[in-house]
Structure formats: structure tokens, C-alpha cells
Amino acid sequence: MTSSSQRDSSPVDGEPINEQEAIRRMADRNDPSGRYYAAWWLGRQRSRHPRTVPLLLEALRERCTPGNADATITPIAIARNAVRAMAKLGDDAQPCINELLATLESGDTGLVECTARTLGELRVQAALPGLRRLLASQSPTTPYEAVLEAIGMLASQDPSVCAELKPFTTHPKILVRCAANRALLQITREPIWADALLELLHNKSIGVRRASLLDLAAAGWLPAAESIAKARVEANLKLVALRELTEQCPPGKDRTLLEAMDDLL
Structure with missing residues (x-):
């Protein structure tokens, strides 16, 4: 039983919390909004608490349970945040892999989308067959952008892939085309796929310019550094992209990137 003094000492919504409070909220099935925020917090802070992974897994497994009819946050929304959090946990997320692989078949577009990205970020090679099945599904509900990004992170130079x-480089949706070019650039390192993304940096839509800029950075395409620095997007986004390039740059070869970042500050 929780005393009134214990309840009063808990942070209210919007206040900073610590790991102990995040774990408490994640375990509280009567507070969907608290669980939703706690899942995000545990991933953001890369929590290594022994209860973090079990609680995130519980949230994922409970995605189909009936939620509180009065709650604005549903079990599936909490599950999506839990999956996103798993992507930040690195090797600690190993106990989640089988559940994540099964979740690729869940049919919920939003959940499949974040699951594909998480499996890619965790470099789970066993996800490739399921991702390739999704790519071949021709279903209007398949989150092709996320699936393509994940395949790009996982596939080797396999001609069949x-x-x-x-x-998908000629897909009607331009962001899907971006993701396809990014994946092919990551796998093949052929400039033709970078050229397609560089061309999209000049698109009239700022959303497309942002996407192509981040895709070039995610692919680690160093020749794009100057174009990224000059792109017509927000300076803070260019800094994010240039920083990602520096993280993939060979030691001692990042001077130009660092100078470009300094110019943006």
C-alpha cells in the first residue's frame, strides 16, 4: 500500500524524473501516460537498470490487451515507445530480439515501422528475411521507408537484395525513393545512389530536403559534406548530419567536417 506521503513525493507530469521514478511508472499499469513517458525516458537515458528490459518487453507483449477506455494513451502506443527504447539499449536489448522479430508480423503499421528501425539499429541480421518479405508484400500498409532503411543497415553486397x-527508387512517394537510394548507397557505396539524394537536397519541399540530408549522413557519404553544409535547411539539422558524418569518418580525416560545423555555430 502506498502512503499519501509517498504519493506526494512522486514527480508530477512535466517534471524531471530519475531512473527509479521511470521504473516505477513503467511498472504502473494503471497509468498509461506515465508508462508511455517512462518508456521514452528509459531509452533516452539508455537505462541499464535490471528491470528496464523486462518492463519494456512486458509493454510490447501487452499491446493487444484492452486499455482503459478513458485513457488517451493506448497499449499499442506504449508498445511502440517501448520498441523505440529498445533501439537505444544496444547489447542489453538481446533478450528482446525474438519478440521484435515476431512483431514484424504484427500487422500494425506504426508498430512494424518502429520495429523495423529498431532491428536495423540493433544490427539484427536475423531480421533480413522478414524485412525482405515485407518489402515484397506490395501491401499499402507496409511502412516501406522504415523497412528500406533497416535493410540498408543490415544487408551486405548481395545482388539479390x-x-x-x-x-523503390522510382516509387510514387518521394520519401520512399529517398530511403531506397540511401539503402543502396549503404550497401553498394556506388555514387549513383548518392547523386540521387544530392539532387533531392534541392527539392522545393523542405521536408524532402531534410530527409535527403539525413539519409546522406546516415549512409556516411563523406563527399556530401559541403552540400550538407550549404543545404537550405535549419542549421541545427545540418549540425546533426555533419556530426553523424564525423562519427563515421576515419581518424584524422574529419578536419573539414569540424570546420564546417564551426561555421554553423
Whole structure:
């Protein structure tokens, strides 16, 4: 039983919390908004608390349970945040892998989307067959952008994978085309795919310019540094992209990138 003094000492919504409070909220099934925020917090802080992974897994497994009819945050929304948090945990997320692989088949577009990205970020090679099945599904509900990004992070120079990706470079949705070019650039390192993204840096839509800039950075395409620095997007986004390039740059070869970042500050 929780005393009134214990309740009063808990942070209210919007106040900073610590790991102990995040774990408490994550375990409280009567507070969906608290669990939603706690899942985000545990991932953001890369929590290594022994209860973090079990609680995130519980949230994912409970995605289909009936939620509180009066709650604005549903179990599926909490599950999505839990999956996003797993991506930040690195090797600590290993106990989650089988559940994540199964979740690729869940049918919920939002959940499949964040699961694909998480499996890619965790470098789970076993996810490739499921991702390739999704790519071939031709379903209007498949989150192709996320699936393509994940394949780009996982696939080696396999001609059969590249053959499956190339049709998406002419997809009707421009952000899907961005993701396909990014994946092919990551896998093949062929400039043709970088050129397509560089061209999109001049698109009239700022959303497309942002996406192509981040895709070039995620692919670690160092020749794009100057174009990224001059792109017509927010300076803070250019800094994020240039910083990502420096993290993938060989030691001692990042001077130009650092100078470009200094110019933006």
C-alpha cells in the first residue's frame, strides 16, 4: 500500500524524473501516460537498470490487451515507445530480439515501422528475411521507408537484395525513393545512389530536403559534406548530419567536417 506521503513525493507530469521514478511508472499499469513517458525516458537515458528490459518487453507483449477506455494513451502506443527504447539499449536489448522479430508480423503499421528501425539499429541480421518479405508484400500498409532503411543497415553486397531495392527508387512517394537510394548507397557505396539524394537536397519541399540530408549522413557519404553544409535547411539539422558524418569518418580525416560545423555555430 502506498502512503499519501509517498504519493506526494512522486514527480508530477512535466517534471524531471530519475531512473527509479521511470521504473516505477513503467511498472504502473494503471497509468498509461506515465508508462508511455517512462518508456521514452528509459531509452533516452539508455537505462541499464535490471528491470528496464523486462518492463519494456512486458509493454510490447501487452499491446493487444484492452486499455482503459478513458485513457488517451493506448497499449499499442506504449508498445511502440517501448520498441523505440529498445533501439537505444544496444547489447542489453538481446533478450528482446525474438519478440521484435515476431512483431514484424504484427500487422500494425506504426508498430512494424518502429520495429523495423529498431532491428536495423540493433544490427539484427536475423531480421533480413522478414524485412525482405515485407518489402515484397506490395501491401499499402507496409511502412516501406522504415523497412528500406533497416535493410540498408543490415544487408551486405548481395545482388539479390539490391535487385529488390532498385524498383523503390522510382516509387510514387518521394520519401520512399529517398530511403531506397540511401539503402543502396549503404550497401553498394556506388555514387549513383548518392547523386540521387544530392539532387533531392534541392527539392522545393523542405521536408524532402531534410530527409535527403539525413539519409546522406546516415549512409556516411563523406563527399556530401559541403552540400550538407550549404543545404537550405535549419542549421541545427545540418549540425546533426555533419556530426553523424564525423562519427563515421576515419581518424584524422574529419578536419573539414569540424570546420564546417564551426561555421554553423
